Structures are given as structure tokens and as C-alpha cells.
Amino acid sequence: MSGFLGPLDSDGRIPPRQQTRIAAFLISAHGALARQFAFTLPARLDAAWQSELNAQFYRESEIVSLLLRATSWVPDLSLGYMVASWEAAWLPAPVEGIADPRLAKAVHLATLAHAVHAGIRPAALLPVEANTQDPFVMALRRIEFESGRLLQAQILFLKSADLAPHRDVVSAALAQRHAGVRKLWRELLGSIGIDAPGME
Amino acid sequence: MPFLSHGSYRIRYELDGPTGAPAYVLVNGLTQYSELWSAYREALLARRFRVATFDLLGQGASDKPTLYISQDDQVAALRLLIDELGDGPIFLSGISFGGLIALRYAIEHGKRLSGLVPMSCFAELSPQLSLLGNALRTGLILGGTGYLQDLLLPMNLSDQWLKPLLDKLDSVKRQGWLVNDVYALQNLMESFLDFRPLTPRLSAISVPTMILNGEFDFLTPRALHETLRVEIPNSSLVIIPKAYHAFTLEKGALTADLLARFAEDVLAGRWQGNQAVWVAPDEPGGELTPFPAGYDHLRAIPVRRARP
Numbered sequence: 001m002s003g004f005l006g007p008l009d010s011d012g013r014i015p016p017r018q019q020t021r022i023a024a025f026l027i028s029a030h031g032a033l034a035r036q037f038a039f040t041l042p043a044r045l046d047a048a049w050q051s052e053l054n055a056q057f058y059r060e061s062e063i064v065s066l067l068l069r070a071t072s073w074v075p076d077l078s079l080g081y082m083v084a085s086w087e088a089a090w091l092p093a094p095v096e097g098i099a100d101p102r103l104a105k106a107v108h109l110a111t112l113a114h115a116v117h118a119g120i121r122p123a124a125l126l127p128v129e130a131n132t133q134d135p136f137v138m139a140l141r142r143i144e145f146e147s148g149r150l151l152q153a154q155i156l157f158l159k160s161a162d163l164a165p166h167r168d169v170v171s172a173a174l175a176q177r178h179a180g181v182r183k184l185w186r187e188l189l190g191s192i193g194i195d196a197p198g199m200e
Numbered sequence: 201m202p203f204l205s206h207g208s209y210r211i212r213y214e215l216d217g218p219t220g221a222p223a224y225v226l227v228n229g230l231t232q233y234s235e236l237w238s239a240y241r242e243a244l245l246a247r248r249f250r251v252a253t254f255d256l257l258g259q260g261a262s263d264k265p266t267l268y269i270s271q272d273d274q275v276a277a278l279r280l281l282i283d284e285l286g287d288g289p290i291f292l293s294g295i296s297f298g299g300l301i302a303l304r305y306a307i308e309h310g311k312r313l314s315g316l317v318p319m320s321c322f323a324e325l326s327p328q329l330s331l332l333g334n335a336l337r338t339g340l341i342l343g344g345t346g347y348l349q350d351l352l353l354p355m356n357l358s359d360q361w362l363k364p365l366l367d368k369l370d371s372v373k374r375q376g377w378l379v380n381d382v383y384a385l386q387n388l389m390e391s392f393l394d395f396r397p398l399t400p401r402l403s404a405i406s407v408p409t410m411i412l413n414g415e416f417d418f419l420t421p422r423a424l425h426e427t428l429r430v431e432i433p434n435s436s437l438v439i440i441p442k443a444y445h446a447f448t449l450e451k452g453a454l455t456a457d458l459l460a461r462f463a464e465d466v467l468a469g470r471w472q473g474n475q476a477v478w479v480a481p482d483e484p485g486g487e488l489t490p491f492p493a494g495y496d497h498l499r500a501i502p503v504r505r506a507r508p
Contacts, residue, residue, distance in 0.1 A: 114266065118383035128374070148382040149346045153385065158267055167268075174266045175208075 003195050004127040010132030016072040019054050019136050020190045022122060023071035025188050026143060027064050029116045029181070032090035034060035036109050056113070060161055063143050070135035072091045082188070089184055097169035107163070110112060111174045114154040115181040117147040125194060204254075204280045211277045212261040215284065216241060217250030222314070222463055223285045225252045227278065227294030227302050229320075230388050231352065231447075233260035233347075233379050236449065243456035249463065250288070254281055256298070256388070264384035274301045275308065282312060289293050291463045293317035295448050296420065297388070303398055303428075305326035306405045311395065315466045316405065317459055319412040320445045322424040324397035332419060337389045344382055349373045355418055356446035402431035408471045409435040410462045412480075414443030414457070422498050428485070434473040438488065439497065442478045 005014045005022075014022075037169040090112060123144035125150060130137045157163070163170050163196040187194040203210040214234060217223070224244050234253035241251045255262035257277060260271045265273075278301060282290055294302035299321030306316045313475045322329060340348040352364065353500050363371055388456065388486045409432045413425040422439075429437040438458065440447050448455050458480060465471040477491035496505040 114383075118266070118381065120380065124378055128371070144291070151383055154340055155267075155383070171265075171267050177405055178266050 002044050002193065003125075004007075005125045005130070005192075005194065006127050008127065008129055008131075011134075012129055012132065012137075013072070013134050014126075014136055018074065018075040018194075019071050020074050020076050021079070021082075021188060021192050022125075022140070023073070024076075024083060025065045025075075025135075026120070027067050027120065028083055028086040029090065030063040030067075030119065030143075032087065033062060033109075033113055033116060036090075036092075036112070040109060056150060056153060057094055063146065066142065070139035072136065075119070078191070082191075086184060089180060094159065095173045098166055103162075107170060107173060110154045110157045111170075111177040112181075114151060114158065114174060115177040117151040119178050119182050120147070120185055125189075137170045150181065158159070201370075204277065204284070205264075206257075206277050206280055207471045207472070209263040209265065209273070209277075211254055211263070211280065212285075213252060213254035213259065213281050214241075215250065215403075217245050217374040218248065219250070220288050221248055222289040222291065222467060223250035223252060224291045224293060224459060224463065225278070225282060225285070227292070227298030228259060229295045229448075230255055230297035230349065231376060231380060231385060232295075232298075233376065235260075235375070239452040240448075240456045240459070243453065244460060246466075247460040249291075249460065250285065250434070252281055252285060254278075256301070258384040258388045260379045261480065264381060265387060266383070269384075269387040271301065271304065271391050271395070274391075275304045278302070278305050279309060280292045282309075284426065286334070289314035289463075289467060291315040291317065291459070291466075293319060293459060295319040296321065296445065297451045303402070303405070306407060306409075307398065307401045310405055310407050313369045313407045315463055316407050316409040317412060317462060318409070318428060319448060319455070320414060320417055320420050321411070321428065322420045323399045323402055323427050324424075325392065325395060326424060329420065329424070333389065337386065338383055340382060340389070345377050345380055345385060346373060348385065349376060354448075355469060356444050357450055358416070358442065360442075361450045381495065382505055384483075399427055399431060402428060403433060405432045406434060408462075408473055410458070411435055411437045412440060412447075412458065414440050414444065414445060414447045417445045417447075418474060419489055426498060429475055429477070432473075433475070436473045436476040436478060438480050439491070441482055453484045454480065454482075 016027050034057060037053055039056055042055045092108045095104040095107045098107060121144055122140040126137060126140060158170055186196045201212055203212055226240060237253045244251045256274050258264050292302045292500055296429050299318040306313055336351060339351050347488055411425050411428045413422060425437055429435050443451055477497045478488045480488055480489055494504050495501045
């Protein structure tokens with residue numbers, strides 16, 4: 001097994017089956033975030049920080065749109081059950097130790113987004129020889145770069161004074177989310193012959 | 201790949217060399233990973249030292265806490281590693297952020313050490329360093345690890361080192377970019393948000409201490425090392441000629457030689473700190489020369505030191 005996508009074709013492109021599975025996973029994760037940000041976004045903003053919700057919603061949607069168009073899709077029968085298991089994992093999970101349901105919901109969304117933006121590094125899978133002019137290669141780089149920026153909103157919220165009394169609870173929930181998301185990501189990579197860090 | 205356990209976290213380390221031999225423990229800078237010490241490993245093993253390196257929490261193959269990384273935990277991880285080394289002499293060295301962690305260890309557990317070598321190091325955040333740190337953090341946030349590397353490379357390395365690599369800098373940066381994550385680097389940087397200066401505690405360090413500072417270190421200039429020299433009783437300051445902050449990368453053979461000679465001098469009872477100021481040779485094996493008497497080593501031009 002390799003730590004990188006490939007073997008590349010003669011034009012330096014990623015095999016379509018790997019593209020299909022990677023893109024399906026990222027669309028599932030970022031699509032779930034887009035939906036959850038959309039449900040959280042009020043029709044009319046009444047606080048300055050909510051402008052960030054608007055930005056997050058559109059950035060997540062952009063990632064989904066980009067992948068739909070940049071991927072060389074091939075039929076993949078296994079995707080049915082894989083997508084079902086991914087979608088189940090993104091569902092809101094209770095955050096033990098935070099009684100306020102609105103705050104708990106916000107922590108759920110922020111921890112999920114943090115885990116996806118911080119824990120999933122698709123560009124790190126690209127071998128040096130990958131064709132930089134290929135749209136899928138560019139998409140993976142762009143998604144990783146944007147994720148680093150999107151992550152800042154989650155970091156600010158999760159480290160905010162509002163959550164300071166719940167620091168241990170938030171840290172535990174975030175660590176759990178990271179572990180869950182990384183497990184799915186590793187399993188996906190294993191299914192396409194990629195030996196991701198932490199697979200031992 | 202062996203790991204130590206600190207609470208729920210795993211710390212990747214590497215240990216080579218004969219059991220019972222004097223050991224060097226090398227602590228990474230903030231954006232580094234332990235493989236960057238490979239040349240030191242070979243050089244020090246050849247001088248019959250044991251060598252221990254590790255990835256700090258948040259780096260490389262060690263666990264990367266998701267939201268907070270405490271410097272206390274880094275010191276605890278270092279203590280675990282040193283506890284693995286048995287009862288032989290231990291020499292501890294670290295660069296930049298790693299030097300700070302080494303200083304903290306020496307303050308808290310100095311009796312376990314035979315010698316200390318802080319490199320490109322600081323005990324407090326001067327206004328310049330604090331503002332530079334904030335700007336580097338903003339660079340990381342806005343541009344990712346690659347942009348942080350773009351800022352650090354020209355700041356911390358010489359033209360002579362950079363020039364032959366200009367058309368392959370991406371490959372120079374790639375491994376650091378692969379193994380270090382934005383959120384983890386950010387957590388490491390934000391471990392300074394509640395930082396308290398170590399200066400009032402430096403006098404507790406009683407072990408022989410050789411402070412290494414690059415002649416042209418822009419990020420942590422001479423004045424920050426001077427604090428260490430003045431406050432640590434059994435210390436001396438060694439200025440590495442024509443070197444910048446990351447001289448451990450650029451002048452590995454010279455630095456490894458200085459580390460080995462320091463430890464050999466300490467073990468042979470030849471070491472005398474005297475809070476002296478020295479100039480390192482240009483090449484490994486060369487003689488250290490005393491900084492010219494009467495001149496101010498804090499200046500870049502030859503200005504006579506003000507009489508007290």
C-alpha cells in the first residue's frame with residue numbers, strides 16, 4: 001500500500017475509481033456541513049458573528065459544487081452502503097455535559113466542522129508527480145486550503161469565553177468527533193489502497 | 201516506531217546508541233519533526249553518545265491535541281523520554297520553541313541533567329518576538345502551513361543555503377507540510393497565549409549551559425540570548441558566525457561538533473562557563489575564540505562595551 005493516490009496515468013491524473021470514492025466522501029462530509037449550516041443560518045442576521053455562518057454555508061456548498069464538476073466519476077456499487085454509513089455519522093450527536101440544547105447543537109456543528117476541516121487533508125494524498133493542471137488535483141488542493149481557513153471559525157467558537165466553563169466537555173467531544181471522522185477517512189482510504197497515517 | 205504515553209496522548213520517539221553512554225536529547229523547533237535531527241544522530245552516535253529525539257505533542261507522528269496544547273504537557277513528555285534513558289549522563293538541547301521547553305525542563309528537573317544547550321532560544325517574549333509570533337500565526341491562519349514556511353525560510357536561513365535550492369523549495373517544504381497540520385501548529389503557537397517569562401526562574405539552572413546563537417538571528421536576536429547568559433550562572437554564550445535562526449539545519453556538522461565537544465568537556469571536568477562570550481569556528485573541529493575583549497557583543501558593529 002502507498003501513502004499517496006495512484007498509480008497515476010501517463011498524464012499524471014488520479015485513477016477515476018480513487019477520484020470517485022474520495023469525491024463521494026468529501027461531498028458527503030461537506031454537503032452535511034452545508035445542510036447543517038443552512039438550517040442554522042437565520043433568514044435575517046441579527047448578530048455580527050452570524051455573517052460567518054453565511055460564509056461557511058457558501059464555502060461548503062462551493063466545495064460540493066467543485067467536486068461534482070472536477071471529478072472523473074465511474075460507477076461504484078459499494079458507494080451505496082458507504083455513503084449511508086457516512087451520512088449516519090454526520091447526524092447531530094448529543095454533547096454530554098452541556099444542558100443548554102442550543103449550545104449543545106452549536107458545539108455539535110462546530111466539532112463536526114473542526115474534525116472535517118482539520119482532520120481531512122486530501123491534498124496530502126497527492127503524489128509529487130500529480131498533474132497540477134488536472135481539475136481534480138486542483139480541487140483537492142483548494143479544498144484543503146479552504147478548510148484551513150474555514151477551521152478558524154470553529155477554533156474561535158470552541159475556544160470562546162462562552163464555552164470556557166465547558167472546556168473539558170468540549171475538548172472530549174471534539175476529540176471524539178476527530179476520532180470518528182478520521183476512522184471513516186482511513187477506512188475509505190484503505191478501500192482504495194491508501195495507507196493513511198494512523199492505520200496501524 | 202516506539203511511543204511514550206502521556207495520559208491519553210502518544211509521543212513518538214527514537215532512541216539509538218549504546219545503553220549507559222552519555223545521552224543527548226534533542227528537542228524540535230515549532231515547525232519541525234524529529235527526522236530533521238538525522239545528521240546529528242549520525243554525528244553524535246559516531247562520538248559514542250546515545251541520541252534521543254521525539255515529536256512534540258502536535259508535531260509529526262505524535263498525537264495532535266485537537267484544541268489546546270499546554271507547554272506543561274510538552275515538559276511532561278520530555279520528562280517521560282528522559283526517564284527512559286536510565287541513570288547515565290543526560291545532555292539536553294533544543295532549538296527555538298524546543299529550547300524553551302528544554303529551559304523549562306532544566307528549571308524544574310535540572311538535577312537530572314549533566315548539561316544544557318539552548319539554541320536560538322528565548323526566555324521571554326520581547327515586543328518584537330511577540331509581534332512576529334502573532335504575524336506568523338496570522339500567516340498560518342490565512343495561508344496555511346506552506347505560507348508559514350515561505351515566511352520562515354528567508355527569515356531563518358542564509359542566502360548561501362537558499363540560493364542553490366531556489367528552484368526546488370517546494371520539495372524542501374514538502375515533508376514539513378505533510379507531517380504538520382495547520383490546526384496543530386496553531387495550537388502550538390497559541391500555547392504562548394498564557395506564557396509567563398522564564399527569566400526570573402533561570403537562575404535555578406545550575407547545570408553547565410552552552411547557549412548557541414546565530415550571528416544574524418533575526419527572529420531571536422542576541423539580546424534574548426543575553427538574558428540567558430546573564431541569568432544562568434554556569435553558562436557561556438557561543439555565537440555561530442554567519443548563521444541565522446535555523447542554524448541547526450544550515451550548519452549541522454558544526455553544531456553537532458559543538459554539542460559533542462561541550463558534553464565531552466563537561467564529562468572530563470574541563471568545562472568552565474564563567475558567563476563568557478565566545479565565537480564558534482566556521483568549520484567543525486576549529487577553535488572557539490573569545491569575543492574580543494572590551495567590545496560589545498550585543499552590537500553588530502564594533503562598539504566598545506560601556507564601562508559599568
